[in-house]
Amino acid sequence: MEKKFTNMRDIANCYANAMNLLRPETENLHQMVAYLSYNIADEMDYSDEDKKDILYASLLYDVGIGMMPERQERYYFKDMAAPGIGIIGDVPRLKTVCEVMKAADPEQEVDDEMFGSDKFQDFAEIIDVADRVAFMLDPKDAALNQVESICDAISELAGNGVSSTVTEAFLRFAEKEYVWMEVLHQPEIFLHYITDERNVTLDEAIILARFMSRIIDFRSSYTVMHSSGVSATAVRLAEIMGMSEDECKMMMIAGYLHDIGKLKVPKSVLEKNDKLTDEEFNIVKEYAYYTNLLLKDVEGFEQIGRWAALHHEKLNGYGYPFRLSADDIPMGARIIAIADIFSAVAEIRSYRPGMSKEEVIKTLTEYVESGAMSGYIVEMLINNYDDIYSIRDSEVRREGARYFASSVDVD
Secondary structure, X not given: OOOOOEEHHHHHHHHHHHHHOOOOOOOXXXXXXXXXXXXXXXXXXXOHHHHHHHHHHHHHOOOOHHHOOOOOOOOOHHHHHHHHHHHHOOOXXXXXXXXXXXXXXXXXXXXXXXXXXXXXXXXXXHHHHHHHHHHXXXXXXXHHHHHHHHHHHHHOOEXXXXXXXXXXXXXXXXXXHHHHHXXXXXXXXXXXXXXXXXXXXXXXXXXXXXXXXXXXXXXXXXXXXXXXXXXXXXXXXXXXXXXXXXXXXXXXXXXXXXXXXXXXXXXXXXXXXXXXXXXXXXXXXOHHHHXXXXXXXXXXXXXXXXXXXXXXXXXXXXXXXXXXXXXXXXXXXXXXXHHHHHHHHHOXXXXXXXXXXXXXXXXXXXXXXXXXXXXXXXXXXXXXXXXXXXHHHHHHHHHHHHHXXXXXXXX
């Protein structure tokens, strides 16, 4: 049995906080949905294990939101299910979450042999109700002033996409006044419902990080394959430089998650073809800080978080957002920084071809000459260029194929 590296509680909470960055109009949305879903399931007498399953599902239910076109009206669970399944479908630890997503989309076939479609249908409806309630709540008004109108709205769903069993369970729970204060003001209380018993090994953490990288990258056709390329490049550089097997695996996770804070950056800024304004660049510069904020409290990710969050720091002290000097930038962060630039300039994007080998080497050499990057690591990359490029190319093609398979058309 492989030893524990981290735990599902920390991973799920980190990812929920990351997903919240995509929904700034509703603060703590995923924690609110998790809190409500758990307690509705409790009213329906589901087991403790079932209630933990619905917690994870309600923290990750809208992983497909980033692939939906940005528009004024909001999307519901059923709208986001298909792209979500494409992103999450190959993650063993999230099999239950995937089945709940299938139940939310009538065009998908649920795995009846796993737990039975009725349970998954209940879970999908519970999350749908919780999501609607979370969006209806106005943090600027007293919680109890909103109860009647919200309960009326949920009552109308009975028999109209939601079973009366689910709506009645919600209404019973809603009778308790404290519920409304908790869901508005301390929804993170849901963490008390998750014990630390679901351990995650280092290899499992890699799979979970790869899944998260798709949420990060699949928001835009400009960045579809970026994190997979950074990860593959960083791992190969780490191997060449003699890092241990576990350190190389941690480097893979850092590569997958180095842009997790970029979920805070609007898609309009990500996809701008012209030079960014100073104001837009300031928005971009914040994302490395959010990467640090999201990863720093995940058990086992202490080193991974620093490697990922510091990849825009420069050895000459002119990087961002922490303006660290060379002595304070760990080797792992230096590797990620070089892998990030290499991947960005080498990869083909919808608006431009990738640079040639000569152009890539020239670009990296200029970074070294300016004092921004480690000359030693860049030299290792140049000396092993064809090998590293081939490994990176193989990884990005695989993720590119998954992106196009996951994409959906929305009228």
